[in-house]
Amino acid sequence: MDLKRWTHVVAVADRRSFVRAAEQVHLSQPALTRSIQAAESELGLLLFDRRGNEVVATPAGEFVIARARQLVFNSRCLQRDVELYRSHALGDTAFGVGPFPAATFLAPLLTELRREFPKINLRVEVSNWQRLLQRLLAEDIEFFVSDTRDLPSDTGTHIRPLRPEPGGFFVRVGHPLASAASVTLPELWAYGVVSVRLPASVRAAIAGSLGFASGTDLSLALECDDVEVLKAVAVAGDSVLAAPHAAVKKEYGERTLKTLNVAGLPPLASRMGLVTLRGRTPSPMAELIMGRLPTRAG
Secondary structure, eight states: HHHHHHHHHHHHHHHHHHHHHHHHHHHOOHHHHHHHHHHHHHHHHHHHHEEEEEEEEEEHHHHHHHHHHHHHHHHHHHHHHHHHHTTTOOEEEOOOOOOHHHHHTHHHHHHHHHOOOTTOEEEEEEEHHHHHHHHHTSSSSEEEEEEEOOOOSSSSSSEEOOOOOOOEEEEEETTTTTSSSOOOOHHHHHHEESSSSSOHHHHHHHHHHTOOGGGGGOOEEEEOOHHHHHHHHHSSSEEEEEEEEGGGGGHHHTHHHEEEEEOOOEEEOOOOOEETTTTTOHHHHHHHHHSSOOOHHH
């Protein structure tokens, strides 16, 4: 069976509709239906059950679709790699970063790349890991960097740990808590804590210290994926910012934010990782960028 027919099988499985799948592969619905019927005839297996307007894979279909998906994926990788090899060029690329990487090493890295490779086009998406994982699985980006503690282990991805960034709680200079030798977590939460979406393990640890039954009971005064917004809110008011030290380096140097010493709080650190699709060869530019990411200490 040729690769184009495998592509049709994957499209129907993904869209669960012959109409939507036909639009995706640029065929008429009757032509796509004939292609799937020919595949089923050739394999001697029923791949899909038609349930009204919805199409659902049969058990045999799920078995075949998993292998068809890998064939289509490998074909795309081969086409791209051959084009890059023939052009002798690094090529454009797209990647993603989580909120904290965006607030720490992203700007210096992009500045360096623009200076060295002015003719290369880069696209960077800044978002949470859930959104970035969707983009990676859709092959819209080549890799992403984020905190990986909550990342599922069965997504077909590979994670390379990066250098951890120690974190803490920060308030504006002049904040009612700023002059205290140490503060407690309940005191912090009384003023309202602002941060990005916290990993489940961090939420659970803090919730336990606050006496909550679980991490789901813990609420933030403001949850936002834009660290610059969070810092501005903390500098302008009495909210408490939770972030890596590297993310507030500028504000700390300008003495607009101050670190709080929180009694009984274990050391906090991000657990950043480089996430790629397992089995996919990165483009030359993606390989170069990944090689410049902050590596693990030691």
